[in-house]
Amino acid sequence: MVSAQNVGGSSPRVVLVVTDGMRRDFISTENTPVIANLKSTGTWFASHRSVFPSCTRVVSSSVATGCLPAKHGLAGNSVCLIEDGKLTLHDAGKPQFVDDKRRLTGRVLNIPTMAERLASMNGAIIFNNVSPGAAYVHDPDGHGHVYHRAASYGPGRVPINGPNALDIVQGIEGDTAATERFVDEVVLQRRPTLAVLWLSEPDTTQHITPLGSPRHLEMLRQTDRNVARVLAAVSQCREEGEDILVMVASDHGHETTVDYVDIAAEMVDAGLKRSLDSDDVVVAPNGTAALIYVDPGQVSDIEAIRNFLESQPWCGQIFDPQNFRDVGIPAGGNLAFGVAMAWDDGTNEYGVPGRSYAVLSANGQKKPAGCGQHGGLGRYEQSPYLIAEGRGFKAGETVTSETSAVEIAPTVLHFLGRAVADLDGRALQELN
Numbered sequence: 001m002v003s004a005q006n007v008g009g010s011s012p013r014v015v016l017v018v019t020d021g022m023r024r025d026f027i028s029t030e031n032t033p034v035i036a037n038l039k040s041t042g043t044w045f046a047s048h049r050s051v052f053p054s055c056t057r058v059v060s061s062s063v064a065t066g067c068l069p070a071k072h073g074l075a076g077n078s079v080c081l082i083e084d085g086k087l088t089l090h091d092a093g094k095p096q097f098v099d100d101k102r103r104l105t106g107r108v109l110n111i112p113t114m115a116e117r118l119a120s121m122n123g124a125i126i127f128n129n130v131s132p133g134a135a136y137v138h139d140p141d142g143h144g145h146v147y148h149r150a151a152s153y154g155p156g157r158v159p160i161n162g163p164n165a166l167d168i169v170q171g172i173e174g175d176t177a178a179t180e181r182f183v184d185e186v187v188l189q190r191r192p193t194l195a196v197l198w199l200s201e202p203d204t205t206q207h208i209t210p211l212g213s214p215r216h217l218e219m220l221r222q223t224d225r226n227v228a229r230v231l232a233a234v235s236q237c238r239e240e241g242e243d244i245l246v247m248v249a250s251d252h253g254h255e256t257t258v259d260y261v262d263i264a265a266e267m268v269d270a271g272l273k274r275s276l277d278s279d280d281v282v283v284a285p286n287g288t289a290a291l292i293y294v295d296p297g298q299v300s301d302i303e304a305i306r307n308f309l310e311s312q313p314w315c316g317q318i319f320d321p322q323n324f325r326d327v328g329i330p331a332g333g334n335l336a337f338g339v340a341m342a343w344d345d346g347t348n349e350y351g352v353p354g355r356s357y358a359v360l361s362a363n364g365q366k367k368p369a370g371c372g373q374h375g376g377l378g379r380y381e382q383s384p385y386l387i388a389e390g391r392g393f394k395a396g397e398t399v400t401s402e403t404s405a406v407e408i409a410p411t412v413l414h415f416l417g418r419a420v421a422d423l424d425g426r427a428l429q430e431l432n
């Protein structure tokens with residue numbers, strides 16, 4: 001079924017593992033001993049950041065392309081697309097989102113992904129257990145292989161069915177099943193140039209459990225064991241002489257949610273939006289951030305919306321098209337405001353710092369307040385971690401200058417001798 005290639009170290013390759021939502025300050029010898037130990041054999045990026053909004057589908061696009069949303073073009077976990085001249089809210093996590101985005105805007109992402117760039121050199125295989133949309137933005141145009149529980153695709157987006165599909169559940173049980181298959185089939189047998197394992201934990205548990213609670217800490221330990229499985233397989237391949245770069249990272253951290261805000265309902269009450277379902281003003285919820293779209297044909301007083309937002313206790317920072325570029329938000333599509341919800345360094349019941357307001361999701365579904373959330377610019381949701389181990393990276397080194405998710409692709413491409421100009425990120429080998 002599969003053939004081993006490049007055995008004997010003939011071509012360098014990269015293995016990237018992402019533990020979704022893991023905060024940098026939760027990396028410890030107690031809870032994540034394997035990841036903590038990797039700091040001594042690899043380089044630790046002590047000021048690593050997410051992007052804005054710090055949502056998985058957005059960060060996934062930034063990891064895949066090496067660019068901020070302003071360049072790759074996916075603004076949020078939920079976004080408005082213009083359909084028949086009207087603002088229409090889309091959930092970028094849905095399996096059909098990539099097709100909708102392509103149909104309505106011409107492209108899913110504006111920048112080639114690593115899967116596309118590496119297609120001619122033994123390609124990319126992505127195993128992903130978060131939302132379907134987050135999985136498919138790694139390779140929306142079908143240059144490599146993407147495995148997800150909703151559906152898996154090979155080159156040309158040909159569906160992978162039957163026993164070769166990835167029949168797992170979201171959460172630790174599915175993560176572990178995905179890891180075991182990834183290790184045996186991808187790292188040890190198929191040996192693509194880029195192998196990505198994106199685990200759903202600890203993010204899945206953090207959304208429904210207080211940060212620092214026993215259940216949360218147990219999830220960190222189990223996720224660490226999945227990282228250990230991958231590292232053991234990499235060690236085995238390196239012993240055979242292979243030149244492998246390992247990057248282990250998270251995409252964002254979490255903050256404790258203090259309350260959920262129904263921004264759309266508050267705007268209706270304030271007379272700034274016709275009704276909850278109206279398309280004059282549409283709020284796209286993004287966890288602890290929101291994207292607010294305004295139809296200029298229906299709304300003349302955008303300043304009234306800004307004044308309303310500025311006066312709300314839940315509003316942290318407001319961005320508009322004049323300063324979108326500063327924070328990496330894509331302009332156009334009638335996007336009028338990016339809002340990062342207010343946050344502080346207060347602690348939760350387990351003494352874990354970082355609290356933020358969150359935006360009620362479009363379906364009105366509240367995740368429990370007191371649990372984790374992300375999307376905004378809070379200190380801890382903007383503190384994911386990154387470790388790189390392999391050629392080009394010094395063992396035990398700490399890099400303190402700021403890095404972010406956009407640095408992963410340039411680093412991978414640099415390692416493979418395929419450096420690309422004009423990406424937002426830099427190759428991290430140059431900082432080391």
Ligand SMILES: [Zn+2]
Nearest residue numbers: 020021056251
């Ligand atoms: Zn995530």
